[in-house]
Amino acid sequence: MRMYDLIHAKKSGRALNGEQIAFWVDGVTTGAVPDEQSSALLMAICWRGMDTAETLALTLAMRDSGHRINLSSVPGVKVDKHSTGGVGDKTTLILGPIVAACGLKCAMFSGRGLGHTGGTVDKYAAIPGMKVELPEAEFIAGLAKLGFANSAQTADICPADRKLYALRDVTATVESIPLITASIMSKKLAGGADALVLDVKCGSGAFMATLEDATTLARSMVDVGKSHGMKMKVLITRMEEPLGWAIGNALEVMESVEILRGQHGSSVLARMSFRLAAEMLLLGGLAADLDTALAKVQGVVADGSAFELFKRFVALNGGDASSLDDFSRLPQATRQVEIKASQAGFVQSIDSRALGILAMELGAGRRSKDDVLDYGVGIRIHVAPGDLVAAGQVLLTLHASERPLPEIEPEWIRVSNQSIPAQDWLLGTVE
Numbered sequence: 001m002r003m004y005d006l007i008h009a010k011k012s013g014r015a016l017n018g019e020q021i022a023f024w025v026d027g028v029t030t031g032a033v034p035d036e037q038s039s040a041l042l043m044a045i046c047w048r049g050m051d052t053a054e055t056l057a058l059t060l061a062m063r064d065s066g067h068r069i070n071l072s073s074v075p076g077v078k079v080d081k082h083s084t085g086g087v088g089d090k091t092t093l094i095l096g097p098i099v100a101a102c103g104l105k106c107a108m109f110s111g112r113g114l115g116h117t118g119g120t121v122d123k124y125a126a127i128p129g130m131k132v133e134l135p136e137a138e139f140i141a142g143l144a145k146l147g148f149a150n151s152a153q154t155a156d157i158c159p160a161d162r163k164l165y166a167l168r169d170v171t172a173t174v175e176s177i178p179l180i181t182a183s184i185m186s187k188k189l190a191g192g193a194d195a196l197v198l199d200v201k202c203g204s205g206a207f208m209a210t211l212e213d214a215t216t217l218a219r220s221m222v223d224v225g226k227s228h229g230m231k232m233k234v235l236i237t238r239m240e241e242p243l244g245w246a247i248g249n250a251l252e253v254m255e256s257v258e259i260l261r262g263q264h265g266s267s268v269l270a271r272m273s274f275r276l277a278a279e280m281l282l283l284g285g286l287a288a289d290l291d292t293a294l295a296k297v298q299g300v301v302a303d304g305s306a307f308e309l310f311k312r313f314v315a316l317n318g319g320d321a322s323s324l325d326d327f328s329r330l331p332q333a334t335r336q337v338e339i340k341a342s343q344a345g346f347v348q349s350i351d352s353r354a355l356g357i358l359a360m361e362l363g364a365g366r367r368s369k370d371d372v373l374d375y376g377v378g379i380r381i382h383v384a385p386g387d388l389v390a391a392g393q394v395l396l397t398l399h400a401s402e403r404p405l406p407e408i409e410p411e412w413i414r415v416s417n418q419s420i421p422a423q424d425w426l427l428g429t430v431e
């Protein structure tokens with residue numbers, strides 16, 4: 001078999017068979033296939049797509065390129081959650097302890113951030129002392145003890161995805177439905193959970209800009225998961241403006257803690273986190289209907305048990321749990337700079353992609369994978385779309401270091417005299 005023939009076949013619009021796909025993925029893992037041939041095939045897949053059988057074969061070949069976690073020693077249904085990536089998305093930090101406090105086993109593997117979206121692992125790493133990459137035995141022990149474990153994926157899981165994702169990142173081949181499906185679902189299947197709630201982001205700040213594409217991606221991931229016995233539910237959620245008031249690692253920990261303490265209960269972030277947690281309870285069989293599931297979720301926030309569980313999780317993994325009660329113990333920026341409205345009016349839009357890039361330039365995110373993060377820096381957003389603001393009112397506070405500030409463009413937060421209707425955060429569901 002020759003890579004040349006696979007590239008030629010896909011370029012010409014023909015489907016690859018399972019054997020061909022396994023040959024490629026194996027060659028990626030061992031290094032036998034050079035990057036230029038994988039890059040060419042990735043680009044051909046981007047243009048020509050893959051059918052369901054090809055997508056499934058690619059997912060399984062990537063899953064089997066490395067180690068698979070076996071969670072069967074922990075009794076009960078294990079539920080995972082994944083988001084396709086949004087700016088300010090800290091729902092994982094919030095819903096993990098909630099789900100576990102409700103009595104369901106929540107086993108999640110998370111990623112580091114790259115580009116304009118952050119990663120859950122970086123947010124945990126902002127907590128002093130916190131160990132974010134757990135050996136498998138510690139992950140499983142934590143899951144058994146607390147009902148909640150969340151760690152960075154270790155290098156031995158889906159090594160083919162690691163290599164292919166790095167190539168996709170530099171060859172403009174990230175935005176492909178079969179490639180995203182295989183990348184996400186191979187890791188989820190290797191992670192060993194029985195059920196998965198997916199949050200597919202849709203909008204200008206997300207990989208999927210239209211509801212049609214987001215729905216196709218959701219369907220593709222559900223088909224792959226279900227064909228491997230995984231219980232699946234997808235929420236398609238709006239990603240136009242950043243999620244919540246915080247962008248930046250320590251700031252996002254603070255906001256997550258505030259929600260776990262019962263603050264900001266009517267915010268989009270709280271409602272989205274609670275709904276995702278409720279969907280996890282439904283998949284895990286802990287509630288018969290959505291209202292019951294939501295009531296359980298709200299119950300463990302109101303009685304403090306979810307926040308208590310989060311503190312135990314942090315302490316178990318070496319983190320300073322007292323920093324969650326006393327935010328001055330979390331990393332802090334050295335200066336704060338206010339960005340004010342130049343005119344009065346209604347906030348029309350907040351550009352999540354631009355603010356995600358701004359946070360990255362402040363040092364909260366990585367431009368390239370070896371960048372070192374500054375956990376204290378980021379952005380506090382003081383307004384939401386639809387808010388009426390006065391001229392001179394503070395829109396953003398930049399939590400910055402001493403490095404020069406990036407350029408701020410006025411149209412990143414558009415203000416005009418037209419009021420706008422409330423926008424729903426939930427755009428659809430797929431199961």
Ligand code: URA
Pocket residue numbers: 084085165174179180181183184
């Ligand atoms: N997240 C992943 O893990 N892979 C993708 O391809 C896109 C988002």
